[in-house]
Amino acid sequence: MERIISLLPSAAEIICLVGGEQEMVARSHEGGHDFPSTIQKLPILTRSKTSFTTSADVDCQVSAALAQGDSLYDLDVDQLKVLKPTIIVTQDLCNVCSIDLVSVQRVASKMDPRPEIVTLNPTSVAEVMESITTVGNAIGRQENAAKVRSELEGRIQRCIDVATQVTQDTPDYQPKKVMFFEWTDPIYPAGHWTPEMIEMAGGVHPINPPGIPSKRVSVADVVATQPDVLIICPCGLDLETTRKEYALLKEKEWFRDLSSQATTVALVDGNQMFNRSGPRLVECTEWLVMLLHDRPDFEPVGFPWERVK
Template sequence: MPERIISLLPSAAEIVRITHDFPATIQKLPILTEAKTKFTTSADVDKQVSEALSQGNSLYNLDTETLKALQPSVIVTQDLCTVCSIDLVTVQRVALTMKPNPPKVVTLNPVSLGEVLDSVIAVGNAIGHAEQAALVRQSMEARIQKCRDVAQEAVQKAQESGQEYKPKRVMFFEWTDPIYPAGHWTPEMIEIAGGVHPINPPGHHSARVTSEAVVATQPDVLIICPCGLDLPATRKEYNQLMEKSWFQEMAAKATTIVLVDGNQMFNRSGPRLVDCTEWLVMLLHDRPDFEPPGFPWERIK
């Protein structure tokens, strides 16, 4: 019997190609989770999340009846972020009630780009496609290496001309109010592409920071990419940032300001992180040949 797979994590769903919004051809498949929070503004969502977590409440509803009716043999979920997806304990409890053959629960918790690649192998092994998963990982690694090569070429060119290579200083907004800079794999990707993310270097979780700390990094590049927000919502958040004097002054000094669809890109720990790394190479080194087709972004400056 073929594996019957349910993914409760968008990034894992992209690995097995059954996500509800990417690719668009499978939008008719059942959606089993629903966020309890409703987006209004960044500040209000932060308040909703804080209140729910302080009371020990989950941020998502799980359609347990439909899940059971689908009779999965494998459920893929995560235990990294309670804000991003249904929590692991809830999934495990439901799985244990599915007698006589409870589904196997595969949990993914990547915090680095290498661990995202490991997730591809873990999912492939779980669903009986280990060989294909190994080939996918090999392809992703080759593309990442090409990004490293471009960054190294920039360093070598500077050295050959007798100059010091100065990587562009990036401020990546993972959330705008309050301010959360990029964490987990994103700072690592910025460095692979030849930049630097001084406010939160690789190997750290995203944590709330002050506007003074952001300004102190003197960024050359501002990337506004709030987790879970599409481009229209991101534009609104950018406009609200531009109403603040500290951001206006920083934006005036920056050489580059861009908006990115944070619902699709950077914030999902799946295969499209390689696209994001290539996009960073395009942005930081003016290499349009590295821009992935259809990448959802907008240049402000």
């Protein structure tokens, strides 16, 4: 029997989805390790060195730490060794989101027996789906992973089909322009898979095309896109905290002007949705279909969001 540690919330979701939950022995600290709820009882191996106050302040904390070459997280090395994992699932895509790969490798290299490290670094929807296969193969759940992946890909295709049909039925159809705030101060628009999902759902994200990492942009760049839809979904923040960040945005004249011109403004729990490269990105794509095409039948049950316009 494997002994699995997840240091990435999306990995935990995949592990559980393909049938490996009973073999998990620990997780990271992130609030993202909240799904399914049953894994919250597991030992926690990491701790953040930053604390959330406002988006602007967190950006300063992160920038200062990275400038010094410091990790943003502490790893409980002693507890990790006691647990004797056979597999550690982590990532090397974003040192801001989870503990860095080098820190994990350094500890694992000194363990006997040495655990297998499975690294997930998806930058597209297809690569997120491939992560399911990768995890399934690593933990001996190949058949379950194949079934789960097939079902999820079928749901994605259904979203694409809706957008395609709308285009075919409406010759002069103009896709809605979306401005997706992955961070609000400074402004980081959606990156990697999210712009791709917006296009799958029949919209466009002109400020940052699919496959490109999220990068800081100016207010002028945002305003120039003249978006129809604003989605505020800060990475790692729950809906309650997102409401507070939205209130700060509304204090700024440029944002008030932008939102007055938009047809739709929505707040989304970025801790659970969109910013987590796991199977629930499919729910996010379905939600986008609902939002962009007024298709309530596509809204996932319990999706954590609210419409403010």
